[in-house]
Amino acid sequence: MEQLPLGVRLRAASTFASFQIGPNGPLVAALEARATTPGVAPLWLYSAAGAGRTHLLQATCALAGARGRRAGYLPLGERWPSAEMLPGLEQLELVCLDDLDGVAGDAAWERALFALYNDLAERGGNLVLSANGAPAALPVALPDLASRLAACVVWQLRALDEREQGMALLDRARALGIELPEETLAYLQRRLPRDLAALCEALDRLDAAALSQQRRLTVPFVRSVLQWTGD
Numbered sequence: 001m002e003q004l005p006l007g008v009r010l011r012a013a014s015t016f017a018s019f020q021i022g023p024n025g026p027l028v029a030a031l032e033a034r035a036t037t038p039g040v041a042p043l044w045l046y047s048a049a050g051a052g053r054t055h056l057l058q059a060t061c062a063l064a065g066a067r068g069r070r071a072g073y074l075p076l077g078e079r080w081p082s083a084e085m086l087p088g089l090e091q092l093e094l095v096c097l098d099d100l101d102g103v104a105g106d107a108a109w110e111r112a113l114f115a116l117y118n119d120l121a122e123r124g125g126n127l128v129l130s131a132n133g134a135p136a137a138l139p140v141a142l143p144d145l146a147s148r149l150a151a152c153v154v155w156q157l158r159a160l161d162e163r164e165q166g167m168a169l170l171d172r173a174r175a176l177g178i179e180l181p182e183e184t185l186a187y188l189q190r191r192l193p194r195d196l197a198a199l200c201e202a203l204d205r206l207d208a209a210a211l212s213q214q215r216r217l218t219v220p221f222v223r224s225v226l227q228w229t230g231d
Helices: 025-036 053-066 107-123 143-150 162-176 182-191 196-213 219-226
Strands: 043-046 071-075 094-098 126-131 153-156
Touching: 025 043, 025 053, 025 126, 025 153, 043 053, 053 071, 053 094, 053 126, 094 107, 107 126, 107 143, 162 182, 162 196, 182 196, 182 219, 196 219
Parallel strands: 043 126, 043 153, 071 094, 094 126
Antiparallel strands: none
């Protein structure tokens, strides 16, 4: 799969297979269509932070690459030097732009996004966008860009409930090749913020620590790594 400049890389674990779909089956099917089928309407994905938007956008790129299609992922919430990195992305067959909130209202970025939107449409490329809210909630100053974004197919990513989050963590642990005991899973869910991103980040950190110290993920070990005290 084609990678973007400035060191952007996809996480190996960010695939559809490792995503706990829960109530989001139709959304995942829509993203799979953008990954595999040319000329599908642009898709806008929104949710609260930590619900798994980045995972899904990277999974969409990964699937496209597995099918031999040129794809690129770019997190716009990062502090990129300028919008001049966007020209040229229209050559790709799929472009996934994460966290549009990070550039909304910036005139240079908005002009570049407008040009990319039009160029991809002309070439039959697919575009997937994400933000914290629906298109109408984004403070876009360029009217032409606002009208294009409003024409996207809009999906809301629904957060997983506690049981589904637990299943997602177990799936991630299996993908990492580690055992996550039931009591440790319950401890993590009780002590960490109830968003999947925070839980997965903690699990990745625990995996690295367990590997280096040759330890199992017991509650005392987890507490020591994450520097918690008490229950």
